[in-house]
Amino acid sequence: MNKPVVLITGALTGIGRATALAYSREGARIVVSGRRDEESKTLAAEIRKLGTEAEFVRSEVRHEEDVRSLVDKTVERFGRLDVAVNAAGTEGVPGPVSDQTPESYAATFDTNVLGTLLSVKHELRVMLAQGFGSYGNESSLMIATRPPGYHTKPHMHVSEQINHVMEGEIWFFVEDQGYLCKKGDFQRIPANKVHWAWNRSSADAVVVESHSPPLVGGEIIKGAAGLFGDEEKPNLRGPGENQFVPYDQEAVERKVFSS
16 A cells, blocks of 8 residues: 555645645545544545545644544554644634633644644654654744844735744734734734834843744744654745835834824
């Protein structure tokens, strides 16, 4: 059996679903994972109609035992794990930071960050033992220190972005709105929205930035790192896809700080 075994989390919608169907058309054996049983079973049946094997395993990527069981059941069913695509993610509860709760923050962070870490941990556990395999994560993660006076130009990208302030405070602007985010705050920047940042304080701001699809490029890529097996070579993205655009940021800032 030379057909690869592919495990996909977050397989019910978007990138996950498209990936599952694309691999199935190439004849791969597929394990789809999600939180909604009926929709997952329907997707598995759809994949089987394309002429390949498919199984559904229910999993919540925020829970390590679920992830461990998902990977183990994949190997139990097909004997190995060749490819893992970690597409599970959430945009959280849309709205301004002031409307969010600790629970909504935790749900977003645990799915997008912790869930990816747990998935990679257990996929690597199997892949390193069997001596082969590859995985992909549908987001990038960067920790950046923004010094006093840090002030970017308006730009946009196709990635959904979530910022988490670990230390200090910083202003994020999304088109005509400004948000002052302090330690512990999360802030979402929707895809294809003009945005920029400004640290107006007298201290550094430390920010975790997560982009989906991944966004790592330019000077940042020199310090980028990933988890790789002994036989793997880093496969980091080329130049990032930030697009700097004309926008009257001074008018927006005047409006925000005069209100």
